[in-house]
Amino acid sequence: MIQKELKKLVVYGAFLVIILTPMLGFRSTTFEPGRVLKILGIFMTILVLNIVVKFIRSQKKDDGRKKTPWTEVVRKRINRYPKVYTLGGLLALAFAFPMFADNYMIDVGITCLIYVCLGLGLNIVVGLCGLLDLGYIAFYAVGAYTYSLLNLTFGLSFWAALPLGIVLGMVVGCIIGYPTLKMRGDYLAIVTLGFGEIVRLVLNNWDSLTAGPNGLFGMKRPALYYPSFGEDGFTWVTYYLKSLPSLYYFILLIAILTIIGVRRLDNSRIGRAWIAIREDEVAAELSGVPTTWIKLLAYALGAGFASVAGAFFAAKLSYTNPNFFLFMESCIVLCIVVLGGVGSIPGIVVAAFVLIAAPEVFRGLENFRMLAFGGIMTTMMILKPEGLIPASRRRRELRADQEPPPKD
Amino acid sequence: MDLSSFLLQQIINAVFLGSIYSLIALGYTMVYGIIELINFAHGELFTAGAFIGVIVLTALQQMGFVETHFVLTMIIVFVMSMSYVAVLGVAVEHVAYKPLRTSSRLSALLSALGMSIFLSNGMMLSQGVSDRAYPQVFGIEGIEFMGARITNGQIFIIILAVALMVGLQLFVHRTRLGKAMRATAQNKTMARILGIDIDQTIRITFMIGPALGAAAGVMVGLHYGAVRFDMGFIFMIKAFAAAILGGIGSIPGAMLGGLIIGTIEVMWAAFLPSAWKDVTTFTVLIMVLYFKPSGLLGEGTTEVRV
Numbered sequence: 001m002i003q004k005e006l007k008k009l010v011v012y013g014a015f016l017v018i019i020l021t022p023m024l025g026f027r028s029t030t031f032e033p034g035r036v037l038k039i040l041g042i043f044m045t046i047l048v049l050n051i052v053v054k055f056i057r058s059q060k061k062d063d064g065r066k067k068t069p070w071t072e073v074v075r076k077r078i079n080r081y082p083k084v085y086t087l088g089g090l091l092a093l094a095f096a097f098p099m100f101a102d103n104y105m106i107d108v109g110i111t112c113l114i115y116v117c118l119g120l121g122l123n124i125v126v127g128l129c130g131l132l133d134l135g136y137i138a139f140y141a142v143g144a145y146t147y148s149l150l151n152l153t154f155g156l157s158f159w160a161a162l163p164l165g166i167v168l169g170m171v172v173g174c175i176i177g178y179p180t181l182k183m184r185g186d187y188l189a190i191v192t193l194g195f196g197e198i199v200r201l202v203l204n205n206w207d208s209l210t211a212g213p214n215g216l217f218g219m220k221r222p223a224l225y226y227p228s229f230g231e232d233g234f235t236w237v238t239y240y241l242k243s244l245p246s247l248y249y250f251i252l253l254i255a256i257l258t259i260i261g262v263r264r265l266d267n268s269r270i271g272r273a274w275i276a277i278r279e280d281e282v283a284a285e286l287s288g289v290p291t292t293w294i295k296l297l298a299y300a301l302g303a304g305f306a307s308v309a310g311a312f313f314a315a316k317l318s319y320t321n322p323n324f325f326l327f328m329e330s331c332i333v334l335c336i337v338v339l340g341g342v343g344s345i346p347g348i349v350v351a352a353f354v355l356i357a358a359p360e361v362f363r364g365l366e367n368f369r370m371l372a373f374g375g376i377m378t379t380m381m382i383l384k385p386e387g388l389i390p391a392s393r394r395r396r397e398l399r400a401d402q403e404p405p406p407k408d
Numbered sequence: 409m410d411l412s413s414f415l416l417q418q419i420i421n422a423v424f425l426g427s428i429y430s431l432i433a434l435g436y437t438m439v440y441g442i443i444e445l446i447n448f449a450h451g452e453l454f455t456a457g458a459f460i461g462v463i464v465l466t467a468l469q470q471m472g473f474v475e476t477h478f479v480l481t482m483i484i485v486f487v488m489s490m491s492y493v494a495v496l497g498v499a500v501e502h503v504a505y506k507p508l509r510t511s512s513r514l515s516a517l518l519s520a521l522g523m524s525i526f527l528s529n530g531m532m533l534s535q536g537v538s539d540r541a542y543p544q545v546f547g548i549e550g551i552e553f554m555g556a557r558i559t560n561g562q563i564f565i566i567i568l569a570v571a572l573m574v575g576l577q578l579f580v581h582r583t584r585l586g587k588a589m590r591a592t593a594q595n596k597t598m599a600r601i602l603g604i605d606i607d608q609t610i611r612i613t614f615m616i617g618p619a620l621g622a623a624a625g626v627m628v629g630l631h632y633g634a635v636r637f638d639m640g641f642i643f644m645i646k647a648f649a650a651a652i653l654g655g656i657g658s659i660p661g662a663m664l665g666g667l668i669i670g671t672i673e674v675m676w677a678a679f680l681p682s683a684w685k686d687v688t689t690f691t692v693l694i695m696v697l698y699f700k701p702s703g704l705l706g707e708g709t710t711e712v713r714v
Binding site for chain 2: 027180182201204205331334335373374376
């Protein structure tokens, strides 16, 4: 066994040398061996460690007991307390956060919460319905631009623009969804990618409406209205949510509503229909699920959630520009869904915080962010396709019989 | 310049661009034909080819090799770039596709997408964010006829692209490996029963497809004079549109589709606002998928499927 592993190591090492040497060695015209050796060292260490772990595992006596993975252990420990306490504790923590955090941390918190909303929205499309959407960020852009344009041209407030933004987002979702309904997974991925790029290019090129690459700015923040009984009688006072903590509480509220909404959807008849489509579309159709409508609904609802997040994003920055909505953003959201566990709400919330906050905390490694995201996506799919915190339904499916999940 | 010569010039440009798209599309179509999955990392493999091209070419130029042995230089550049990307393609297949061959399509797609993001950012970190200039080995000399002009570089690239495509056709139809590939594409189980090594066939597909993409990458670099870590993205979508248009899985289809997409793009840029040319390509892609997902030469109209 050792011999086989060593042979593998040599082959992989040779491959790595061939692959890494030209790419890393020649940044300019001179050869820099230092860079190659550094990265090669990292990769080789991983490979050697892998062999060591394998060796130790094979030496260990198999006592017939199945080991519980650490995520299960953590889950069991959390589940010992009543759910109300856990959720209440988390909620209290989330509410208390701005009191001890500085502005920078609150800003990071807001970004994380926006991605929580996006991740949960995409979870409907990818996680529940099993449709790979690579242009998801387009709906985010639709939300952002709808609010910006309505606010700048017609002076509509955030609250008046929000329903319009959601409706428009859902309509765009259906427009994108409709032609792709009959398509298979990979065609769908490319078409949604194309649509996402079309939306961005339209925003970029339609100068007279969207101000092109310069972007739109000067949108009003979301406002709260409260009654006042001053000298001139009863009036409504407008309070703009300008400070970071107030914006934080606002997006926290949106995120909580999103979580509740997605949870309710997940447990509803529609949610079960989505999962049925994900597992086997033909069987779902034959069991009486109107697949066309249910799939369109997944697109529309996913788009609606993204649209809310987009409107908030534009209102928070009071600036928006097409370059916020690059393909890479779609990938980040997708990575959140994948890491958290396809279809799992707590998983996605945790993954959003890990993936968005970690690069902010480790500033020096920021350049490696997307590299890590790509690596995480591939690794997760190979090693743990159900995600860090698998959805409970999915876990039950996987545990009920040891068969691999059915192919679509 | 009158209209007819202007039109002729655009046709030349379209053939040039189309042959590059065709080469990239071939990589998609071959991989799809064998494993029925889109190789999301293909655009990045194309970019990697372009980077190797610039590295080798710059080194050779500094040695003064380009002036003395021009043809040999070109051969070295293309062979080095293509073989590097072939190795990279096999590595990508081994890491991102092979472990997931029996799992669901969604997992395989996500894994491939992760690989594509990883490679693209790896190239960004190792080669820098800015454009990398290609040495200008082809001058501006060219042939003029009827008011239109085709540069030596363009002639060279078109000839090479056609040669590679002819070579591919011969490989697929005249060799044992090509036959094995066609058999695997038609029916994997039956091919295995008949003694074809499926793993090896897939590996070879992942060598040839990306190698053609690498050649296209070097061509793009030679013509446009620069490479960038993220240039694979836009070429990937266009080449994919070409592969779909021609009928995915069909080799002649990919060539035809590349030419059509190239023509549409060049003509749009020539007569209509060029900022929208990418939108047009995407729209064509979506239209084809909606109205004729099997493509022009897709299954049913032709026997050739690899």
